[in-house]
Amino acid sequence: MKNIVSRFVLAIGLTACALHAQAQAPAAGQPQLGLQRTTITAGMYLIDAQLALSPREREIGLMHRKDMPAQEGMLFVFEQPATQCFWMRNTLLPLTAAFVADDGTIVNLADMKPMTENSHCSEKPVRYVLEMNQGWFAKRGLKAGARLTGQPFRAAK
Incomplete structure (x- = not known):
C-alpha cells in the first residue's frame, strides 16, 4: 500500500510540474514575457534582462515581440561555453547580440536584421548572449572588451 501511495504522490507531482511548464510557455506565435529577470550593469547603464535559461526559452528568445x-x-544563458550562433527567424525587432564571456566581458557584437536566418556567431566560446534593441550598445559607446556586471557573471566564476 505504501508503494502505491508513493507512486500516486509522484504522479501528482510530475503532473503538476508538467502543467506549470505548459502554463509558463507562450502560445504559438506569442512572445514570452513572463521569464525571470535580472539586472545587469554596463558601465553606468542598467539593463532589465529577461533570462532565457532552458533550451525552449532560448529557442523562442525574443520571437514575436513587437x-x-x-x-x-x-540574456541567453547556456550550460557550457561554446561558439554560440543566433538568427532572427520570427523576430520582428532589429537587435544587437553581445556575445559575453563568463567574467562579463563582451567578446563581440553583431547587429541582426529582423526576420532573417543569417547566422551571427561568437568569435570564441561563450556562455552568455545578451540581445538588446539594435544600436543600444553603439549609442552608449560599448564595444568588444567592455565589461558587464551582475549576478549571472558572478555565479559563473
Whole structure:
C-alpha cells in the first residue's frame, strides 16, 4: 500500500510540474514575457534582462515581440561555453547580440536584421548572449572588451 501511495504522490507531482511548464510557455506565435529577470550593469547603464535559461526559452528568445523598452534585453544563458550562433527567424525587432564571456566581458557584437536566418556567431566560446534593441550598445559607446556586471557573471566564476 505504501508503494502505491508513493507512486500516486509522484504522479501528482510530475503532473503538476508538467502543467506549470505548459502554463509558463507562450502560445504559438506569442512572445514570452513572463521569464525571470535580472539586472545587469554596463558601465553606468542598467539593463532589465529577461533570462532565457532552458533550451525552449532560448529557442523562442525574443520571437514575436513587437516592441521592447530601451533598457530591456534578454540574456541567453547556456550550460557550457561554446561558439554560440543566433538568427532572427520570427523576430520582428532589429537587435544587437553581445556575445559575453563568463567574467562579463563582451567578446563581440553583431547587429541582426529582423526576420532573417543569417547566422551571427561568437568569435570564441561563450556562455552568455545578451540581445538588446539594435544600436543600444553603439549609442552608449560599448564595444568588444567592455565589461558587464551582475549576478549571472558572478555565479559563473
